[in-house]
Amino acid sequence: MKLNRREALWVGLGGMAALVPGLAAAATVEDLTAAFTGGATPAEGGGITLTAPEIAENGNTVPISVEAPGATAIMLLASGNPEAGVATFTFGPAAGGHMAATRIRLAKTQDVIALAKMPDGSILRTQATVKVTIGGCGG
DSSP states (O other), rough: OOHHHHHHHHHHHHHHHOGGGGGTOOOOOHHHHHHTTTTTTOEESSOOOEEEEEEEEETSSSEEEHHHOTTTTEEETTTSSSSSSEEEOOOOOTOOEEEEEEEEEOOOSSSEEEEEEEEEEEEEEEEEEEEOSSSOOOO
């Protein structure tokens, strides 16, 4: 069997698509939440603090921090981004503090959601709306 360049390109692209499962469809906030919580219903607020600016002048670098004392894991989601999952932080028993601070990219004005998994299996949830005035990952 002999392939020309065009056929070889299609075979190669098909192989890459098969190796990257997230290439075809991005996970939604609901899918990511269900995977993180294991089906448990998150409780609003109480023990988790999300700090985000009300207005971000540049969507390319938005400072976010989240703190949940005692949490074993924290997940950050951006509901309006092409890929909703931003980051997941896990904490071991020797962790000095259960907080994370980072800069994220936001495509547009949207909700930033923080979920915290506690040692007893409960899930805490909070969110903040960030208004993006310039740029971002979606334009």
